[in-house]
Amino acid sequence: MRAGNPDAERGGSSTEGKRASRGSGRLPASLPACLARMLDIAATVTxxxxxxxxxxxxxxxxxxxxxxxxxxxxxxxxPALRRGALEEAGEPTAAQLFPRMAAQVEVPLPGPVEGRLVIAAPKFHNASEEAYRLLAMQAASVVTLVVRALEGEVGTWTPTTSGVPPDDGADLAQLHKLAGLGQNVSEIVHELSNPLTSILAYSDYLAQRLRQQGVGESDLERLERIHEAATRIQRFSRDLVHYSKPSLRKRERVNLHEIADRALRFCVHGLRSSDILVERRYGDIPEVDGVDTSLTQVFVNLITNAWHAMSEGGGVLRITTGQSEGWVVVEIADDGHGIDGEIAERIFEQYFTTKGPEEGAGLGLSIVRQTVIDHGGRIEARNREGGGATFVLSFPVPD
Structure with a gap:
């Protein structure tokens, strides 16, 4: 632990927090505001x-x-529904909806609704193409849920184990709440940082004073535990901000071991409460090209699934890494109930889930699969001998 003046530490943290809040890495405010308004419309549609x-x-x-x-x-x-400066966009052709627009992003609609969403302009002035692509992906999910809610999509929705279509209104309302929370994560963590800094500083200060006074080691140990617990909260808060930022950065070299460790910190409470041990069998692997926040989401989803599979009886979660013929391979294995043969081919489908409607919308593994593919990788799932499931991720070794 570091010794120092608690009040000086607290003042320094406040300045850093204000400086960080003015950082340049955020999306333009108009884009998340647009998504929030779309969610308002979708969540209240009749x-x-x-x-x-x-x-x-x-x-x-x-x-x-x-x-x-x-x-x-x-x-x-x-027919395609079009809105905006249609005269400037030109008449649609078989190849392009907006042939005169130089800046365009196009994404498929996810799930059982087949189609595409396009955003275009002569030039993107208010945000980058990457930012608009991210917005398009999120907006496409809203469009899909609206279509399914208003049209029913009879015969095309994926059945749940209960045989009842998902509750789209509930999904939309939850999506709206999550969107609002995501926009405010940085502010929430900033509010936590000042009291956390005080706890860290004063516990450090008191520990130094108690050492000088020669108090018992047991009291010092209690103070050290307070300091260590506050440090874990601070590290988790910073990870949460890092995880919640939109993945607009270009790919860079990332360390999969660090990403796996970060994901484990997100899930540590659930793993401990279910009496699940974690075994890290990390091999000698190179860094891979990727976006760390997106890959963190992959690991969080897979670790969470393993935790849920072992929630009743406990077990061991094993994360193994290595190399094989030009690929970096990660295996995440559990001691749970395994994968039923009847659903093995469908577990990566969007909106497919074996959980109840209150436990998930069936998007986790489909997001995992798409993220891995976007990184040039591949994923497979199989049952373990002796019980449980293993998910194998493979990423290309960079040149």
């Missing part, structure tokens, strides 16, 4: 609202982000 008018409202919000912006949703077997 069956008599009509699909096309609701989609037009969503598209108008997106198109309004740029001075000459346009946006469209093209559904399977149906």
């Amino acid at each position: 069956p008599d609202a009509g699909l096309e008018p609701t989609l037009e409202r969503l598209l108008s919000l997106i198109a309004g982000l740029e001075p000459s912006g346009v946006s469209a949703v093209a559904l399977r077997d149906g």
Whole structure:
């Protein structure tokens, strides 16, 4: 522990917090505000609202982000709905919805609704192309949920184990709450940082004073435990901010061992409460090209699934890394109930879940799979001999 003046430590932290809050790594405020308004519309939509008018409202919000912006949703077997500066965009062709627009991002609609969402402009002025691509991916999820809520998508939704379609209204409301929370994580952590800094500083100060007075080791040990606990909270808070930031950065070399350790810190409470031991069998592996926040999400999802599989009887979570023929390989194995053969081929499908409606919407493993593919990798799941499941991630070794 470091000794020092507690009041000086506290004052320094406040200055750093204010400086950090003005950092340049955030999305332009208009983009998360647009998504929040889309979620407001989607979460309160009524069956008599009509699909096309609701989609037009969503598209108008997106198109309004740029001075000459346009946006469209093209559904399977149906016309494309377009909003924005349509005269400047030009007549749609078979190849492009907006042939005159130089800046465009296009993403597929996720889940059982087939189609695509496009955002375009002569030039993106208010945000980068990467930022608009991230917005398009999030907006596409909202569009999919709206289509499923208003049209029912009879015959195309993926059944749950209960045989009842997911509650889209509940999913939308939860998505709205999570979006608001994500926008405020930095502010929440900043509010925590000042009292945490005080706890760290004063516990350090008191420990030094008690040593000088010759008090018993047991009292010093208690103070050290307070300091260590506050340090863990501080580290977790910083990890949470890091994890919640939008993944707009270009890929860089990342250390998968550090990412796995960070993910374990997120899940440590659940693992301990379920009496689950963790074995790290880390091999000698190189760094890989990736976005660390996205890969952290992959590990958090897989570790959480393993925890849930062992929640009743406990067990061992094993994370093993190594190399094989030009690939960095990560295995995450549990002692749970394994993967039922009837669902093995479907576990990576969007909206497929064996959990109840209050436990998940069936998006976790589909997000994991897509993120791994986006990183040039591959993922497979198989049962372990003796029980349990193993998820194997493979990432290419950088040149």
